[in-house]
Amino acid sequence: xxxxxxxxxxxxxxxxxxxxxxxxxxxxxxxxxxxxxxxxxxxxxxxxxxxxxxxxxxxxxxxxxxxxxxxxxxxxxxxxxxxxxxxxxxxxxxxxxxxxxxxxxxxxxx
Amino acid sequence: xxxxxxxxxxxxxxxxxxxxxxxxxxxxxxxxxxxxxxxxxxxxxxxxxxxxxxxxxxxxxxxxxxxxxxxxxxxxxxxxxxxxxxxxxxxxxxxxxxxxxxxxxxxxxx
DNA sequence: GATTATTATCGACAAATCAGAACATTATGA
DNA sequence: TCATAATGTTCTGATTTGTCGATAATAATC
Numbered sequence: 001x002x003x004x005x006x007x008x009x010x011x012x013x014x015x016x017x018x019x020x021x022x023x024x025x026x027x028x029x030x031x032x033x034x035x036x037x038x039x040x041x042x043x044x045x046x047x048x049x050x051x052x053x054x055x056x057x058x059x060x061x062x063x064x065x066x067x068x069x070x071x072x073x074x075x076x077x078x079x080x081x082x083x084x085x086x087x088x089x090x091x092x093x094x095x096x097x098x099x100x101x102x103x104x105x106x107x108x109x110x
Numbered sequence: 111x112x113x114x115x116x117x118x119x120x121x122x123x124x125x126x127x128x129x130x131x132x133x134x135x136x137x138x139x140x141x142x143x144x145x146x147x148x149x150x151x152x153x154x155x156x157x158x159x160x161x162x163x164x165x166x167x168x169x170x171x172x173x174x175x176x177x178x179x180x181x182x183x184x185x186x187x188x189x190x191x192x193x194x195x196x197x198x199x200x201x202x203x204x205x206x207x208x209x210x211x212x213x214x215x216x217x218x219x220x
Numbered sequence: 221g222a223t224t225a226t227t228a229t230c231g232a233c234a235a236a237t238c239a240g241a242a243c244a245t246t247a248t249g250a
Numbered sequence: 251t252c253a254t255a256a257t258g259t260t261c262t263g264a265t266t267t268g269t270c271g272a273t274a275a276t277a278a279t280c
Contacts, residue, residue: 005149007236007267008118012205019211027227037204039115045269047228052267071277072226092209094147095122099202101129102190117236117267137258152239157259159237181247182257 006058006087012037013049014088017059018080025064025075026050050078058084116168116197122149123159124198127169128190135174135185136160160188168194 006014016032017024026046033039033046053059064075080088116124126142127134136156143149143156163169174185190198 005118005237005266008115008121009268011118012208015205015208015212019208019215021212021215025227036207041268042270043227044229044271048268048270051229071224071279073228073274073276075227092205095125095202097146098122098125098129102125102131105129105131115268119237135258151237153258154240154260155236155238162236181245181255183245183259185258 006091007049009039009041009045009049010053010058011088011091012039013046014053014058014080014084017050017053017078018085018088021079022077024078029078053084054078057081058087116201117159119151119155120159120163121198121201122147123156124163124168124190124194127160127163127188128195128198131189132187134188139188163194164188167191168197 012033013029016029016036020028020032026043029050030041030043030046033041050059050061054061059078059080061076061078064077122143123139126139126146130138130142136153139160140151140153140156143151160169160171164171169188169190171186171188174187
């Protein structure tokens, strides 16, 4: 099966969607990524990834009401799905296991 | 992609090189990835990634002696460099921070 | 109604990854 | 010494993922 993996940016964006709930929309994600991860990405990249994540059923989205704030198009809010969370968890636990192995060998590595 | 980030597979392979020290060569990495990560990759992909990681100075390699065992070409062993380890660490700590945020919101997510 | 701020969408391309064929090297045994 | 099996690496082309600039849409403000 192809297209079954989370790419590097995809994982980061997915994680950010989760960590921003329920205020996850593209510009906020972009900002969070820049601040917390030092990862600078152009807005349209975020959108591209978000669309792909939605196709993979890892997030779902809904348009917000037009806020009484400043002008602008209505926001599209994203939410992580159970499948998305699960994918994230699986990745993390496996990666952590490898980390465990590596740390045991550290004396040799340093 | 300006070649400055660790791709998804790149990170996994780098981690595996570290966790396999000092016996990390392509076929062993492939096997480890399949067993520990459920990540099935073709050998040539591993080689491609290893080459890229070496260009980025995240691993270094050396050919092993021709072993007196079965036939075959001599193995090329890879080792993680301090820079490689550092890159891995930086990624992990930032990602873990996002995880922390997300977990706090879990009650809402479930 | 024009201007400005804000966000989403589109289209094209670059880099990373995948997949398998081709190639190289060494041990073994007839 | 030749054929063959075992083991690894390199090459080539296709697909997926990442990046970016340009454009369209929506709403407040002047």
